[in-house]
Amino acid sequence: MSRPKTLRKVVAPPNFKGYKPYGTHAGTRDSVELLYEEYEAIKLADYDLMNHLEASKLMGISRPTFARIYETARRKIAKAFVEAIEIKTVYGDALLDKHWYVCDDCQTRFTIPKTIEEHQCPLCKSEQIELLNT
Amino acid sequence: MKTVITSSGENNLAQFDKRFGRAAWFCVFDEETKETIFIKNTNTNSSNGAGTKAAEQIVSMNVQKVISGDFGPKAKDLLDKFNVQMVIIQDNDVTVQGIIEKLTT
Structure with a gap:
């Protein structure tokens, strides 16, 4: 059995389902599946x-x-591009990382869901927090 | 507001458990009444899906905050969806009591 793949962190998934060529005579025969991590790689680079x-x-x-x-x-x-076929985006081995914060005082890492308004450390109530993976 | 702290034992002096899905006990701490309830984690020995089941259990208890050592990707997604705040503590030598004291001060 092969070693499992490390999940690739993806900050935001693509906000489209795919791309389709137009002006081609052939109908939708084939497609390529672009993984989320591949989209992220293109975006970052x-x-x-x-x-x-x-x-x-x-x-x-x-x-x-x-x-x-x-x-x-x-x-x-x-x-x-060359074969004029569709691109579809699929999940792949991605890990969608939401906003994680780190507290500068106690090094605790945490998320802040939409329902919480205060931006402070949930443990030591420090306001000195920083956003990870920006 | 209720908080879940993963614990390795059934009382406040027990060591904090860094695992989430396979933590021995869940300590439910109520910030208003300052009461703690200990709930046994039944998924400790399951071979897969422990994180998901634990997350489901926590969502059904109507908890707003979970304190643990780490969360798996599935548990993260699920807790995120139900707007549960996740808190990760890296400390090894901390008791449940110690965390509650930090929370209340």
Whole structure:
């Protein structure tokens, strides 16, 4: 049995279900499945213009793994372009990380759900909190 | 407002349990009445889905805050969906009593 994959942290999932070419005669025959982590890799490297090391740290994976994900992402998009086929986004091995905060005084990590209004540490009530993974 | 603290024993002096789904006990602490209730975790020995079941149990108890050492991805998603605040403590040597004292001061 192979080693399970480390979950790749994805800050925000893509806000579309997919892309479709238009002006082609052939109907929807085929499609490529773009994983959330591949979308995230493209976003971090080519939209946020990060280098691979920074981006890999943000996603909680090693730099070579990031490079591999980025490469498969580019190849899938290229395939979709050239063959004029649909791109569908699928979940993959992603871990959608919500907003986690860390308290500067007691190092506690916590989330703040929508129902809570105060932005303070739930344990020591310190206001010195910082957003992780920004 | 109710808080769940994962505990390794059935009383306030017990060591805080860093696991979430497989914690031995859940200590439910009520901030208004300052009462603690201990509930046994029945999923301790289950081979899978312990985090999900524990999260479901916590959501059904109408708790707003959970204090533990870490949360698995499924438990995170579920607790997040029901607006339960998750708090992660990295300390190894802390008792349930110690956490309650921090919460109330």
